[in-house]
Amino acid sequence: MVEKKVDMKIENVVASTTIAKELDLSKLKKALPESEYEPEQFPGLVLRLDEPKTAALLFRSGKVVCTGAKTIKDVERAIKKVCDKVANAGFKVFKKPEITVQNIVASANLHAQLNLIAIAQAIGLEKIEYEPEQFPGLVYRLEEPKVVILLFGSGKLVCTGARKAEQVNEAIKKIIEELNAKRLL
Amino acid sequence: MVEKKVDMKIENVVASTTIAKELDLSKLKKALPESEYEPEQFPGLVLRLDEPKTAALLFRSGKVVCTGAKTIKDVERAIKKVCDKVANAGFKVFKKPEITVQNIVASANLHAQLNLIAIAQAIGLEKIEYEPEQFPGLVYRLEEPKVVILLFGSGKLVCTGARKAEQVNEAIKKIIEELNAKRLL
DNA sequence: CATATATTTATAAACCCCTTTATATATGTG
DNA sequence: CACATATATAAAGGGGTTTATAAATATATG
Structure with missing residues (x-):
């Protein structure tokens, strides 16, 4: 059996973490106008990053879900950026949030x-x-x-x-x- | 057999009584704007109290159902408040309505x-x-x-x-x- | 015409499903 | 061309599910 390298490409990495003890999403929405927050529709605040091109969902509990990254490295970079934005908005955030990859979506031919x-x-x-x-x-x-x-x-x-x-x-x-x-x- | 005290908590007491010979619910609705009355949906008028946190259903017959209380004492206090509100709205009400507990809901572990x-x-x-x-x-x-x-x-x-x-x-x-x-x- | 259900209120328990985000794939419909 | 269709995955709310109980109306079966 010939063991060829699989022609695979990771398309999306979904990961979760906790960046703070708790977050006031209404206050965060005001500090980050580019974010989307419609609590009656969904309890999380949506924060999109251009680089790495991802979307983060922030919750009142301080938990965060990051989607759209193509590599684990990008998940880390994205979460770092989210932490910085939240910290700059005046919130206390954890220094080294532990990230858990929850799902990897890949395509192949x-x-x-x-x-x-x-x-x-x-x-x-x-x-x-x-x-x-x-x-x-x-x-x-x-x-x-x-x-x-x-x-x-x-x-x-x-x-x-x-x-x-x-x-x-x-x-x-x-x-x-x-x-x-x-x-x- | 060790007779331990049961770890129980009463969560809801439902009781009924009669506070007047009859009630004009439409008139009562006007006198108590905080009440809800939609006869085509339900024949009773709903009156909610903040303290004790309860809901009372008042009927044309003068009968009343009180739900939500956590103690019998609160049922009595709630019905007293309902009587006062109805009396202040210009209705004649009984002084000592006889209360019957119809159901007690409790939780335990x-x-x-x-x-x-x-x-x-x-x-x-x-x-x-x-x-x-x-x-x-x-x-x-x-x-x-x-x-x-x-x-x-x-x-x-x-x-x-x-x-x-x-x-x-x-x-x-x-x-x-x-x-x-x-x-x- | 007599029983049935349904309507409404509160309340706990613990499950289900849905909401939103991203992403490739490839069909169909508007 | 923009949506569903289908997959997995986390997050936290909302809704629904069940039980008992009174009240007084309206429908609905027998």
């Missing part, structure tokens, strides 16, 4: 057309969901690593649910091997 | 996790209802005292249907003894 109907039949309903008139992708739930792969007829795929980049590679390798074994690729 | 599935199996369907996907609590109907206990996996419970605080204590003691006897606690 198998460089071969896929017969999704054949794949759905060969692998079975326990792990697969495929309803083309509802959504063109085939949903494949892997147990180890515990991620979800969306397979498309074009051979492109999306992997979501991973917490580490390596899990994305593992998952894609598994899919490739299974498709090869069943001569579906 | 057994301070131990509960295996609701095991409890449901051990006690049986005649007295128990447990449909976790519909509601997380197990419904236990006691015949004496005639109350209903909602048991939760956390060990916390809700007792409703009692007319006297002592019935709440009796019911909880019975539940504890039964769970102990069946080694479910």
Whole structure:
């Protein structure tokens, strides 16, 4: 078996952390006019950064969710910027907030057309969901690593649910091997 | 058997009484702007008090239902306030309306996790209802005292249907003894 | 015409779902 | 071209779910 490098690209990293003991979001909204805060619609305040291009959700509890980053490094840079903005707005924030990556979304290309109907039949309903008139992708739930792969007829795929980049590679390798074994690729 | 004091808290007392021979709710609504009266939606007029924090439902017949009180004393204070407000609005009201407690809702904590599935199996369907996907609590109907206990996996419970605080204590003691006897606690 | 439900109020417990953000994929509809 | 459709994920509120209980109306079945 030839072990080729998986042609994968991380598209989105979602992470959470706690930057302060608590935050007065109404006061923060006034200090940061570029932010969005509509408590009756959603309890978090939305703060978008241009660089790294991300969106942070800040909560009354001091917890923060960062989405949109393409690397872990960018998540850290984004959260650092959020902390600085909040600190400059007159709030006390933690110096080294511990960041937890909650989800990594990646895309990849198998460089071969896929017969999704054949794949759905060969692998079975326990792990697969495929309803083309509802959504063109085939949903494949892997147990180890515990991620979800969306397979498309074009051979492109999306992997979501991973917490580490390596899990994305593992998952894609598994899919490739299974498709090869069943001569579906 | 060690007779420990039950860790119980009354959360709501519902009581009814008659404060006048009859009431013109439309006139009362005008005299008490803070009240709510939408006869096509519900025949009673709703009057909320801040202290004691309660809600009273007044009917054309002069009957009144008081909800939200945490003690019998507060029910009395609330109904006294309602009578005063109605009297000040120019209505004739009874001096000493006889109050009947109709329902007492209480919460308690057994301070131990509960295996609701095991409890449901051990006690049986005649007295128990447990449909976790519909509601997380197990419904236990006691015949004496005639109350209903909602048991939760956390060990916390809700007792409703009692007319006297002592019935709440009796019911909880019975539940504890039964769970102990069946080694479910 | 007689029972049933529904309406409303309060209250605890603990679950569910939804709200919002980002992101690739690829279909369909307006 | 802009939306849903579908996936995962955290955050915190809101809503709904269940139980009992009175009151007085309106509908609805038997």
